């Protein structure tokens with residue numbers, strides 16, 4: 344799912360750089376790229392992890408697997424239809440709302456399955472703070488999907504093209520970024536990073552306060568007070584970093600067995616990108632005249648924060664989730680992360696310089712940035728594929744004899 348959106352993003356950026364103008368590209372194509380990346384790739388990753396963590400699924404009940412497959416089919420069809428309708432414009436007035444409806448329905452199936460999950464034993468155990476953050480992110484995703492459906496219905500009845508109107512799209516993107524993507528990463532960081540990086544214990548109140556400040560910033564931004572809202576995103580990001588103790592000396596050794604030793608570095612790097620994204624958001628509300636500072640802020644967040652985090656955490660957990668496999672290649676893990684980070688650095692800096700008209704040479708760096716990001720994401724996909732196809736699972740390593748695992752000498 345990473346490829347349709349990435350290829351379109353690269354294609355768009357090559358066109359924009361060639362013509363030295365973002366206005367020459369169809370907004371429907373830009374939006375098809377954004378949608379495919381956020382829903383097709385990141386969304387599928389999140390739904391997959393959510394389903395995995397439901398104990399009933401791990402118990403292997405057939406009906407639960409059926410539910411997961413139905414959800415996957417609807418979600419994937421919805422994302423694919425949106426991509427095709429925006430790019431080819433074929434029957435888009437019908438396909439756009441259909442795709443939004445399928446995605447919303449898939450999420451509701453997922454949500455029903457996840458919300459039936461009760462903590463073990465009495466079911467009265469206290470929910471960890473990270474769960475509240477993930478619940479908030481899930482509500483954010485639900486809201487994004489509802490707004491997306493409304494937007495699709497609006498353009499399908501009223502507009503001349505499948506692209507959302509600019510102002511609506513900007514606020515919808517803010518909701519997607521700060522209402523859904525960011526809290527999800529904070530929630531899962533709170534659950535995993537203390538252990539993975541050996542960090543000092545989480546400051547729970549700071550994390551919950553960061554969530555409240557973030558939601559306030561989001562409300563203000565969506566209401567049109569983007570200047571104050573963007574400042575609140577900076578404060579919230581700094582509070583989340585403080586809560587997670589991301590940049591304090593670790594208490595224990597990081598758990599890097601099976602992954603590249605640079606894993607803790609890249610996770611911290613992702614959080615630096617989060618701060619950069621929030622700071623650029625403030626700069627954009629003040630100085631953006633071309634969409635370049637907004638674009639740089641958006642990609643510092645989606646590529647620098649979200650993608651670097653998925654490449655780091657995905658390669659840490661997915662092999663284990665898929666039958667206790669080992670990651671195929673730790674060197675490829677490093678190469679993928681290095682390419683994405685390099686591409687993102689070039690992109691974020693040169694997008695501002697080029698789009699804002701500060702220096703013309705920056706236009707020629709943007710295609711290189713796109714190819715670096717494409718290379719990084721492709722290496723990641725190859726490594727995950729190699730892990731699933733070539734690495735033996737736990738079951739293959741330890742065959743069962745009369746129900747008991749036997750050790751292979």
Ligand code: HEM
Pocket residue numbers: 349352353354355356359365373374376377378380381385512516637638639641642645646649650712713716717
């Ligand atoms: C190979 C890497 C990528 C390239 C070359 C790329 C390129 C682009 C370009 C050219 C735009 C148009 C606006 C602008 O000029 O800034 C854009 C917008 C966008 N991108 Fe990317 N992108 C990449 C990766 C990603 C990833 C990984 C995500 C999300 C996880 C993402 C999410 C978005 C979103 C949400 C938009 C806004 C779409 C809209 O206007 O509605 N991009 N991207």
